[in-house]
Amino acid sequence: MLGNKGWMIALTAVVLSAGSAHAQIKVGITMSASGPGAALGQPQSKTVAALPKEIAGQKITYFALDDESDPTKGAQNARKLITEEKVDVLIGSSLTPVSLPLIDIAAEAKTPLLSLAAAAILVAPMDDKRKWVFKVVPNDDIMANAILKYIAKTGVKTLGYIGVSDAYGEGYYKVLSEAAPKLGITLTGHEVYARSDASVTGQALKILATKPDAIFVASAGTPAVLPQKALRERGYKGPIFQTHGVATEEFIKLGGKDVDGAIFTGEAFTVVNDLPADSPFRKTTAAFVDAYKAANGNIPSIFGAHLWDSMTLVEHAIPGALKVAKPGTEEFRAALRNEIEKTKDLALNNGLSNMTPDNHNGYDERSAFLIEVKDGAFHMVK
CATH class of the missing domain: 3.40.50.2300 (Response regulator)
Known part of the structure; x- marks a missing residue:
């Protein structure tokens, strides 16, 4: 660099x-x-x-x-x-x-x-x-509201939260904390970490102790891998939701099997090959x-x-x-x-x-596409 x-x-x-x-x-x-x-x-x-x-x-x-x-x-x-x-x-x-x-x-x-x-x-x-x-x-509120609606449809009632301790993570938490109750979802915790941290084991253990139905990670780039790996390595098998900040090949390469199944709302670019042939x-x-x-x-x-x-x-x-x-x-x-x-x-x-x-x-929610990490690639959720 x-x-x-x-x-x-x-x-x-x-x-x-x-x-x-x-x-x-x-x-x-x-x-x-x-x-x-x-x-x-x-x-x-x-x-x-x-x-x-x-x-x-x-x-x-x-x-x-x-x-x-x-x-x-x-x-x-x-x-x-x-x-x-x-x-x-x-x-x-x-x-x-x-x-x-x-x-x-x-x-x-x-x-x-x-x-x-x-x-x-x-x-x-x-x-x-x-x-x-x-x-x-x-805007994070567009993406957060879109993913929350999906989370609610899956039947999740309690949602754990781990996010970066800066304006990006806190912006997501603010939207989640305001919108989740309206959808019948209770946030079980608010754990944060710095982008430069080498471990989030403590935060993961605290969130797991709240026994949530699913966990939301608000981070971006490779730092977003840490919470998901920590959760999977400690036996958590429930759904993990991420933000559009993870839409990079490095996230998949670094996370490997631990990030498989992560779902987030992201941009058209990430899943353009899954869009209709006539899509602009x-x-x-x-x-x-x-x-x-x-x-x-x-x-x-x-x-x-x-x-x-x-x-x-x-x-x-x-x-x-x-x-x-x-x-x-x-x-x-x-x-x-x-x-x-x-x-x-x-x-x-x-x-x-x-x-x-x-x-x-x-933008509005027409620009928020539901995306899943599946078999080492990004695909639209079907």
Whole structure:
């Protein structure tokens, strides 16, 4: 994993390929390519080379930095990209805690920010600061409510909870604690752990002691494997539900047989091959996969799709913004923000996007697909 300096060196070819002699639009990206969020940030870092180099006749220059999964570093990166590189749009970060400080920075600079993280708190409630922020990952409340409805249908009455001790995990717990009782489900506990923890044995034992019908794990990337392995290794055979943060091959490889059977609500990208042949998501995913394979030689993950989708929103907004002002100006940044807010029925890897002035996530439960880990792969639950 590369540090900040090494990461900039690695991206030199990408920046140069975009060119600087002609009119250009500058895109600043900060992501967690190292640290606890690397399982999310690494796929995003590899996606940079696959992004479009020209849009609406304008050269696109990308400046990408590693924030090392650290909120302070993320804020430093954002300020550097805005003040020194004078970017027209800011994308990042991979994690909710690292993205939160960027809200104030983007609002202060009047620069559109597209977060790659998941928590609803990044875009809601709408206010003068969040009006500059958009998010392509479906809000955790959309995903949580959809999975809870499924859990209730299976007859579960008591549900244990283990989640990461940050805004992502607590965001999920908040939704679960509010919605579960309405569906006749009682939460039996609230156990948390840090993404960097090497063991969650204590938390697993405490939840098992409550004898729940099923257990919900609110985590993302490879850290989400720990609770599930701990539960299975201690003989728990009941249902385990996860979040869309586990939609990565690394989760399956690291978890092995212990994560088989895990069920979660996730994005179209993860189960695109199970969707109807005429689904608009198939074309969207194919474009991303082809570009990523051409740049990296392998298949991308949903976390890379977060960056791709963010740039897709920007791509659709650029033509309208160019009619208002030239890149590099405050007027262009404002116009870009306004155009992103007008997004309608745009099929992204993450779902069907319909932005409004009050909703900068733009999804509903039509974008929440019920997914199961089965025989070492992700499939739609039938």
